[in-house]
Amino acid sequence: MILGIHDGHDAGAVLIDGGKIFAVNEERLNRVKKYRGFPGLSMKKVMEMANASPEDVEIIAIAGVFRKLSRLKELEANLRAVFGDDFKRKVLFVEHHLAHSASAYYTSGWRNALAVSIDAAGDGLSSSIYVARDGEMVRIAQSTYIDSLGDFYASITELLGFKPMHHEGKVMSLAAYGRPSYDLSGILELNGLTFDNHLGVIGVEATRKLAEFFGYPLPRTKEIANQMKRGGFNGELQKKAIEIAASAQAHLEKLIKELGLELKDHGLPVAYAGGVAQNVKANATLRHLLGDENLWVFPAMDDGGLAFGAAVFVWAQMKRLDGKWEPFKLEHVYLGPAYGKDEVEEFLRRKGLEYEEVDVPSFIADALTEGKLVGFFRGAMEFGPRALGNRSILADPRDSNIRERLNVALRRDVFQPFAPSILWEKAGEYLKDLNGNPNEFMTMGYTASRKFKQEAPAVIHIDNTTRPQAVRRKTNPMYYSIIKEFNKKTGLGAVLNTSFNIHGEPIVCSPEDALKTFMKAELDVLVIEGYAVFQ
Template sequence: MKTLGLSAYYHDSAAALVIDGEVIAAAQEERFTRRKHDAAFPMRAVQYCLEQAGLQMDDIDHVAFYDKPLLKFERLLETYLAFAPRGYKSFAQALPIWLNDKLFLSNLLKGELAQFGDRALGDDRLLFTEHHLSHAASAFFASPFDEAAVLTIDGVGEWATTTLAHGKGSDLKILREIHFPHSLGLLYAAFTYYLGFKINSGEYKIMGLAPYGEPKYAQLIREHLIEVKPDGSFRLDLSYFDYCTGLTMTNERFDRLFGAPRRTPESALTQREMDIAASLQQVTEEVMLKLTRSIAKSTGLRNLCLAGGVALNCVSNGKILRDGSFEHLWVQPAAGDAGGALGAALAVQHMYKGVPRAALGERTDLMQGALLGPSYPQAECEARLHAAGANFVVLDDEALLDRVASAMADGKAIGWFQGRMEFGPRALGARSIIGDARSPSMQSVLNLKIKYRESFRPFAPSVLKERASEWFDLEADSPYMLLVADVTERRRHELSEAQRQLGGLEKLKLCRSEIPAVTHVDYSARVQTVDARTSPRYHALISRFEALTGCPVIVNTSFNIRGEPLVCTPEEAFRCFMGTELDLLVVENCVLMREDQSPALRIHYADELEAD
């Protein structure tokens, strides 16, 4: 059975193809259109999925959409009625969009998909799953577990903002829900807005900023903004927020509570913003731990799956794992709305049509390392690079690994483009920028001269799976960079008393460990464990680097610049190379040196970048 899953019209549109329980292909539309978080119908992602499987649209048995628009419209109407007459301006803006497009989404989808084939897309072929069920299905059915508790947390779906489900075999049942407007995801988004970052994009900046601050406002948040019960269920005091009916996330009462208006985007960050970020992160972790402890106690289950945008909070994930309420934790790598496309397809296959789950064999899960996007054969890469005006040499595998490992050891920053593109927000060694984790300057070089982003943002380590516990306090695998763990004590550097007293961004200057480029100011790291079976060339490269330096850890960050999606094609990799200070670009077996490129192809767009 062939099922095409879709998510669209909010943010991070995507398409995913599942055949007989196997995940064949998945990609976000942004990677093709180059519009970050593109919400449009995923035309090119659909085309890619069909081409990857050698199928036509007429071959598809079912198309599954990741939420139910009528339930969302019900929530919109009931919310505005509940708050009337407040919010009329917001209601007047939203209603025409719904009446023209979203309310009749079935017809809109049928029209978009009609261009891919002649076979009529009747109501028996076009199916809709509830938003949080899509999230839950993306986590459980792709996981290694035959039975597990499934927790999904995001901003809001139709009504649900948090759900608990029980998955067993090919069955998945929602057991409990927390409904809008009470939402941990929207609380986090409100602070993202208040601190001057982009909603649905800048939340991870809060997580990265938090270790620079102290949780001085945590009690204020607990007393005024969120009431948390012992079982982790919660309610928000809506008098501080404007997202139900307004055009902003917070209001003047929120400003008064924190003693100042919203930070102007792109303005200088102060210790106050860092302390607020630390406070929000602490409260978020408390809620997550109470929820997971309660779920473990009430279900008696030992496996936990996570999905929804809040599941991308890898600091919380790491604490859930270390807490020990569950023995095993698995997080969907495309935990946000993009992953809903995959979940919708899996839900239709297993729950609606009764397709058995695919056997794992020697695989750790069904996600193929999240390497589900397009790839480009060597000959095509060469042709595309030649057409773009690039100068390069082609090396065999051994020479390539030697060249790149040596370049990293020499302090070079490298664009690494290999195999199938990642699905989800993390670069995992296919579309990555890599460097030497031992370099004290690599973190600032990558942030300021290559990524063109804020200096405080940390970078992740890629470590050989078999060496991970020697460098990080991590006993589990973390293939998708969704767990934070501390650098082990024996790899840390002792700080003087004066150094420990430094505050704010002054902490950035300190060399805390043997791998300072990936050690955050609180000694933590967002770890990716690299498995030779899933990522053989990436594993071989890190192994070669270890043979050269004795260190099995390298820096890994996404191959893009601020405000742009991850690169998808060889041309995009070359363009990013020519617009940054990267020293070396590797596209499959093609190696490009900066000094060999024509100065006429240099791109100067650092000052024109959008905020991310």
């Protein structure tokens, strides 16, 4: 039994027990978004899910190398409290980018691949590229934390008044509203398989230099961002901000494309993770270059997936030692806590709520056609940043006005798009640039077909792109049945799916979380393990 932990930004824990995987991030349990620190609750929860005790854990795989004495002592004290004085005999540290890259390679299903990690920084590096063959990973390139593509984009995020390392997705969304008007090749460029930062600085110093480069007023950035969050795009500074976002996104895509050309020469498929892999439009650029069947983006690509990467790397090495390693394909990410039907009914009864048992697919399809916002909770929680049908808010994508209602209910920025969950067999009909199997994890952007744009305007971004989840019956039978039933009633094999949380809060984990968010967002109905609750 191997326990993977990440003690830091986006803390979490993963337990591999034979062929079973249990995974959860600390934020889902302590309700602190992107929690930084020791994953005590996560460790306890994954062991609880596996019916295991600390004595059952044979190896503790820790993501990242601890350099500060105070942090290392704190980590050791926390581990000692759980595993006893001999905990060090179980510990193996896995370097940050190795954990990222391992999370992608060892879940790709490929025997031979390139494993790529790109983010802001970790253990002194910002990117790493490995040749992976027969379970062995050999690093062939890297960039230091100074030459960081992720930090460049984070500095743009900060410059535009958003929170760096949190709101990079907002910059990507905002970019679609404008055209790139700045040449950023003199700031950051690709050099072979590595990046070169010509600014020579990172973090807030880079933000200041970029403010000078663009002539953008740093003291007013948050004020301008708040205006854009509410839809105020017409002022000169707002227009400038959109041009900056569009230029940064275009440059990111250009660099990823150039890197993809270098990678393509190796003749191997690419397994990809790290914070930059959250950028679904840059991922689409890479996909167009490599082909749908030659790119795998690990679903928990950000630091929230590091515990998984550390655990799966150690698991693979143990298998290799025994001569038993074989490629493994991750089929789904429903790896988190689940709550039984009886447990949920007892919870609802204890809360004094009126509820009724319903035929879930038919009930939700009817509710959506009536224009209702549905909180949907069932089964094991998703691992990673995307809600994929087990902790989701669902709506009718045919109604473009539903976006405004959702934005108000969830306190979202008006320029952020919503995503669809579509029937697997409808992907070729709805996605214009699909050339292979569709994406199941919302890690990839696509161009919407004319038909899909006309029929599902609420899930199409202003630039005609969409970030779909293709749903197969065998992967999530209940969610598939809901979409199938909606398709029977409306002729559209897709629903709007957004994560079950208020903006700035973690996705709900427990029935208690679901009820609180349902009430706070004033959704119309909550469907939880087969029971419907109304406001």
